[in-house]
Amino acid sequence: MRILFVLVGTLLVSGVVYAGELAGPFGGTFDYSLVVQNYVESTGVSNSNANPGNQVSKIPETQFVQELRPELKFTQGMLELQVSPRAQFQFNKTKTSDGVNYGWNNSAYINGWIARLNPGNAVSLSVGREVLLWGPAMSLSPSNPFYIDNGRTNPYIELPGEDFAKIIWVPGKSWTVSYINNFGKGRKEPPPLQSFHRAQVLKIDYSGNDTYLSANYASIQGSPDKIGFSAQKTVSDALLVYMEGGYSFGRTQYLPAQNGNGQWYLSAPKGSGLSGIGLLGMSYTLASGPTFTVEYIYNNQGWSASQARGYQTINQNAASQLGGPETGFAMQQLALGFQPGSVLLRRNYLFVQYFQQNLFPSLDLTMRMTRNLDDNGTQWGAIIERNIGKRSRLFVQLLLNTGGTHTEFSRFIGQQFLVGLRTGF
Numbered sequence: 001m002r003i004l005f006v007l008v009g010t011l012l013v014s015g016v017v018y019a020g021e022l023a024g025p026f027g028g029t030f031d032y033s034l035v036v037q038n039y040v041e042s043t044g045v046s047n048s049n050a051n052p053g054n055q056v057s058k059i060p061e062t063q064f065v066q067e068l069r070p071e072l073k074f075t076q077g078m079l080e081l082q083v084s085p086r087a088q089f090q091f092n093k094t095k096t097s098d099g100v101n102y103g104w105n106n107s108a109y110i111n112g113w114i115a116r117l118n119p120g121n122a123v124s125l126s127v128g129r130e131v132l133l134w135g136p137a138m139s140l141s142p143s144n145p146f147y148i149d150n151g152r153t154n155p156y157i158e159l160p161g162e163d164f165a166k167i168i169w170v171p172g173k174s175w176t177v178s179y180i181n182n183f184g185k186g187r188k189e190p191p192p193l194q195s196f197h198r199a200q201v202l203k204i205d206y207s208g209n210d211t212y213l214s215a216n217y218a219s220i221q222g223s224p225d226k227i228g229f230s231a232q233k234t235v236s237d238a239l240l241v242y243m244e245g246g247y248s249f250g251r252t253q254y255l256p257a258q259n260g261n262g263q264w265y266l267s268a269p270k271g272s273g274l275s276g277i278g279l280l281g282m283s284y285t286l287a288s289g290p291t292f293t294v295e296y297i298y299n300n301q302g303w304s305a306s307q308a309r310g311y312q313t314i315n316q317n318a319a320s321q322l323g324g325p326e327t328g329f330a331m332q333q334l335a336l337g338f339q340p341g342s343v344l345l346r347r348n349y350l351f352v353q354y355f356q357q358n359l360f361p362s363l364d365l366t367m368r369m370t371r372n373l374d375d376n377g378t379q380w381g382a383i384i385e386r387n388i389g390k391r392s393r394l395f396v397q398l399l400l401n402t403g404g405t406h407t408e409f410s411r412f413i414g415q416q417f418l419v420g421l422r423t424g425f
Contacts, residue, residue: 028076035069036157039420040393045095046414047146048405049315050321053097056334057412062093065420069158078107078119081127084112084161086372112161118190124168124176129161129186134214135244136232138293139351139370140343142246142277143228145199145218146182153381156395156420159186178203192335197223210234220326224250226276238302245278252276253301254340256310264310264317275301281351282425295351303349308375311337311345312406337414345408348373362387370409391423 041063045054068087073080090105090418114128134148135141144405151159163184180203185196193391204217212232219225230244250272257267303311315337318330354367368381381399388394399416401409 010356014171028074028079031071031073031075033071035071035423037067037069037156037420037422039418040064041414041416041418044414045196046401046405046412049312049319049336050396050405050411052319052334054094055098055322056331057338058094058096059412060092060094060335064091065089067158069421078117080114080116080118082112082114082116083110085109086111086158108229109187111158121229122170125166126168127165129163129184130157131161132164132180133159135230136240136279137230137241137244137295138283138353139295139297139349140277140305141228141244141278142279143216143244145201145216145220145226145228145246148246148277154397155383156397156418156422160189162186162188173337174207176205176207180204188350191334191339194339197221201326204344215308224248224252227274238287240283242281243279245276247274247276247278247300249273250275251301251341253299253342256303256307256314258310264313264321266311266314266333269341277342290354293319293351293353293355297344297349297351299325299342299347299349301342302374303345304347305374346372346374372403372408375403375407377401377403379409379410388421392421393423394421395419 005053012196029053041060042063043049043063045057045059046060047053051057051059066089070085071082072085073082075081084109087108088106090107092101092103092105094101094103109292110129112128112130114130116126116127116128117122118124119232131148131151132139133144135143135150137150138152140148143149144150146162147159149159162182163186165181167179171177178201180201182199182201184198190196198217198221200241201216201218203214206213210233212230214228215229216228217225218228226246226248228246230242232240232242234240239254251268252275253264255269256264258264264268277297277299279295281293283291283293284293314333318333321330339420350369350371350373352369354365356365359365363384363386365382366383368379368383370379370381373379378401380398380402382396384396386394395418396417399413401414402408403410405411
């Protein structure tokens with residue numbers, strides 16, 4: 001009954017949005033908005049050696065979520081103050097080998113806030129919590145040392161904000177120089193068994209008539225420094241080509257290795273040289289409207305075929321040890337394999353996307369395919385969005401991983417379905 005009450009209530013208020021501007025104190029202006037988003041998510045969790053009985057990742061099988069996303073902004077002369085408080089009401093059904101768990105998880109938090117001072121047209125100073133995204137790629141953003149996940153795979157799940165201090169200088173109409181100090185993890189949690197590393201980044205951007213270039217250098221405390229770059233060229237009204245990459249001065253990805261007894265384990269990153277992810281991409285828009293995007297992604301520290309087989313052996317052995325005296329070590333190895341220092345395990349990937357706006361009146365369609373060219377696993381995705389009235393937007397997201405539970409994409413999730421209602425401007 002409680003679930004039914006929440007579902008009915010959330011559907012009734014999903015379309016509610018309040019926005020406006022008021023006169024603030026000290027001659028300033030106060031802007032505000034409120035978005036309510038509700039969705040239901042159903043996940044087919046893989047029972048694999050990487051996540052036996054869902055004991056490692058504990059992925060919910062079913063979720064009902066309501067989110068309140070206010071945005072508040074005060075502007076007075078050179079000063080800007082922004083805050084993004086959030087409230088989330090969530091019901092989860094999680095199934096593991098230990099049984100089924102039902103639970104409510106209600107939370108209130110600040111996902112973003114910024115205090116910005118603009119003393120002149122060429123300089124901006126700010127401190128706060130935000131999500132910093134950049135890069136032309138659609139699949140992921142390897143040039144970004146903070147957020148390689150650009151949020152495009154699932155645009156309805158808000159990325160967690162990190163804490164930054166920034167100085168931005170615009171010496172001319174084509175150039176921008178940024179100093180970024182990532183002094184706190186904010187709400188972003190590092191992968192299992194890994195920790196937050198403070199970073200300082202110098203970033204330079206050039207924007208021409210049909211060309212965009214960007215480069216950044218990240219000094220990371222307790223971790224190898226990293227360089228990032230991207231380039232984008234508008235060849236014609238229809239064709240856009242680009243490249244993007246991010247490389248550390250030393251290996252960052254854990255490597256399947258054998259000890260003296262011939263047993264496989266995930267060894268800590270070691271070795272010099274540039275290690276990271278690079279990609280080449282292009283987008284072409286047809287006169288009839290649809291846009292096709294193709295990207296080739298290469299992870300130069302990805303595992304070879306023999307190392308991938310070693311990883312499977314690690315998972316198989318660890319899964320068999322759960323519940324015994326080696327449970328602690330087994331869980332550590334399985335947790336490390338969740339994201340072992342890189343978002344990609346192997347080396348070669350192909351990404352293809354089709355996007356059509358107004359395929360039907362007020363309906364947008366996005367279809368995505370990412371193929372691991374090394375293990376032949378494939379991730380299929382589709383996003384359907386339709387305006388409901390002037391303020392609300394219905395969305396449906398489908399995700400299907402194929403290739404078997406031994407492949408990278410299918411080791412945790414087999415399929416996922418999400419449907420919801422939100423507002424937007």
